Amino acid sequence: MRWNWQQTNWPDFTYDPVAIEPLERKFLLHSGEFIGAFRHVGPDDRDMFKIELISDEALKTSEIEGEILDRASLQSSLRGQFGMDADAKPVSPAERGIAEMVVDLYQSFAAPLTHQTLFSWHKMVMAGQRRIQIIGAYREHADPMQVVSGTLGNPKVHFEAPPSDRVPHEMHAFIEWFNDTAPGGIRPSPALTRAGTAHLYFESIHPFEDGNGRIGRALSEKSLAQNLSQPTLIALAYTIERGRKAYYEMLERSNKYNEITEWLIYFGETILEAQRNTLKRVDFYIAKARLYDRVRGQLxxxxxxxxxxxxxxxxxxxxxxxxxxxxxxxxxxxxxxxxxxxxxxxxxxxxxxxxxxxxxxxxxxxxxxx
The missing domain is CATH 1.10.10.10 (Winged helix-like DNA-binding domain superfamily/Winged helix DNA-binding domain)
Structure with a gap:
């Protein structure tokens, strides 16, 4: 038995809550700091900041997967999705699709997770793609779903997901777990613990032919938003992209066993760093608005x-x-x-x-x- 889903205790993840508890407290404290910082933003500027923060995340979650999008086109699409005035700039299917997903995440974070939610997100992140057979549904191919590097003659398998015929069962269990551990669920879980477990659990199943990373990160943000009862606007993908190598190394180290304390500490610290980055960006955007106010009409x-x-x-x-x-x-x-x-x-x-x-x-x- 080589992978976590092949262990007899899958998917009953275990961890040391005492090791995670200090991170949970810091997360709640920093969340309050963000709410306080956002109060400094005037009503007229809040929509602009929302677009800036969300577009940064959409760009970075795509960049992690090697897809480079145009910021101006993405922001135009986001403004249209939010019902704001948008210019007539052409928007590619990829930019429109990721905009649709992040707006749906922002607006419907509180809704329970369903298969249809995931299928809709997959259609959005795969908009305009023709390299995979199944879009908007779980994978069905008989070939092993593997993460591989190296050459054709000397491949290195970093991970192999459950076979496709197991995916519907695994995803039914995952969705049930996600909703049961939400606030108000039958076994609610602390914010960082739940978000970190959700990400590893989903990535271990790897239910789609492509797009699993973007959807997995969206699930973590949905989880955090549910625990805070509001959209997080957190710079998670931005932070992961800056430490992409460590992110993939930790995923690989954590996909063989179901004791996940080390993973949760890593992911919790990543979220705390993401919160710090978000606060810096909010300060930057506030300063940007104030500078423009100082020099408006003078340049x-x-x-x-x-x-x-x-x-x-x-x-x-x-x-x-x-x-x-x-x-x-x-x-x-x-x-x-x-x-x-x-x-x-x-x-x-x-x-x-x-x-x-x-x-x-x-x-x-x-x-x-x-």
Whole structure:
């Protein structure tokens, strides 16, 4: 017996609750901090922040699987899904599909999990795909469902899921477990414990031909939202993508046994890091709104384009800061015009300047949000 689902105690996962309890407490504390931070966001800006946070997650959960989406198109689709004003930018099936899934997750997190929920999500994440046979239903192929690396002549099997003919039974048990362990269920489970177990349990079954990773992460977010009674907007995929190698290594180490304390500690710490990243991003978006308020109507089109580009780079900005050469490349302005524009942005309080001569760099001047 090589895999967890082949053990006699499958799927009765065991763990040390004492080891997880400090993480559970921190999760609830950080959740309160996020709610408090979000109160600083004005009503007019909340929709914008929601789109920014959700689009970041949608982009990263796809990027983990090697699929690179267009941010502007995805955000346009999200605004349309939420009933906001959206531009006429073309949206690919992949961008529209992942937008539909994350919006459905956001709006219906409290609903019990069903087979139909999972089938609908699968249709969404596989929108426009033609590389698999079955979309919107569990896999049926007779070949082993394996995670493999290496060469054709020398493959390394990292995991093999239950055969397809077992999947309906396994998924019926999984859905029953997920709903039973929800708040108000017959055996409710703490937030991190439930989300971590749900992710490992689902990935161990690997019920679809493709898209299991994206749906598995969505299930963890649904689980957390149910335990908090509100959407989390947590940066889970963003955080996992930054430590992708460790994520896959831990999944591989945890798919052979049903004692999962080590996995739950790893996943719990990942969620706590995701919460910290979410708070940083909320602070960044609040600071972004405040900067735009300070300089609204004062910038020329070149300056507006550069400021927008700096914000699009995210929290970390340009590596080493914005240079005059960066400015000229973005705006196609002359060096003299670039010098005047940059000096004006510093004078208006939009940018900070550091260094001298060829080492001069510019950074967004973001005010404290607290």
């Amino acid at each position: 020329n089109p070149r300056q507006e384009k550069v400021i927008e580009r700096l914000f699009r780079q995210g929290i970390n900005g340009f590596k080493g800061g914005l240079s005059a050469e960066n400015y000229m490349s973005i705006t196609k302005a002359s060096r003299a015009t670039t010098t005047r524009d940059l000096q004006d942005l510093v004078a208006k309080g939009a940018l900070d300047r550091t260094g001298e001569l060829r080492h001069t760099r510019y950074h967004l001047k973001l005010c404290e949000t607290k």
